[in-house]
Amino acid sequence: MQIAHILSDLTSLRVCDHSAALNLVNARTPSSDPQAHQSPDSSAVAKPKLVSQESAAEDPDMQRATDLVELHHEVKVKHVRGLDDRLVQARRDVDRALEDLRKIQKG
Incomplete structure (x- = not known):
């Protein structure tokens, strides 16, 4: 079952670009930036912040996913x-x- 899950993950990573793949494996924290709650037509919409690299490195599964x-x-x-x-x-x-080798076998 784990092999099927890994193969599915690899397929998902293959069809998306690098930044999207990293977003799949990086946990996100809610943004404390007030601009993050602006309407979509606003010119400056902030993206949520990624969890720090230190906290991601503490989780071996997250580190393996990031390495992959x-x-x-x-x-x-x-x-x-x-x-x-x-x-x-x-x-x-x-x-x-x-x-x-084929030539030798035909000999």
Whole structure:
């Protein structure tokens, strides 16, 4: 059951951007800013404040969730410009090794 829950969370994180994913895992505190209660057509609507990093770091589940979001973001950003040259070369090497194994098996 936990695996299904984790996979569901990963799917949710994959479909949203980095800041939205962080908002999913960061607990929020009510804002004490009086501007936060202004009407939506107001030009300066304040966002709720995030819980401090210290309190989030005290909760291991929150820290794991934050780490997961950060890792996902790093991987996603890294591959936006295409695959890394080393990864492409590694894939070619694997394909070549598999082809050699097939030739040996046919023998």
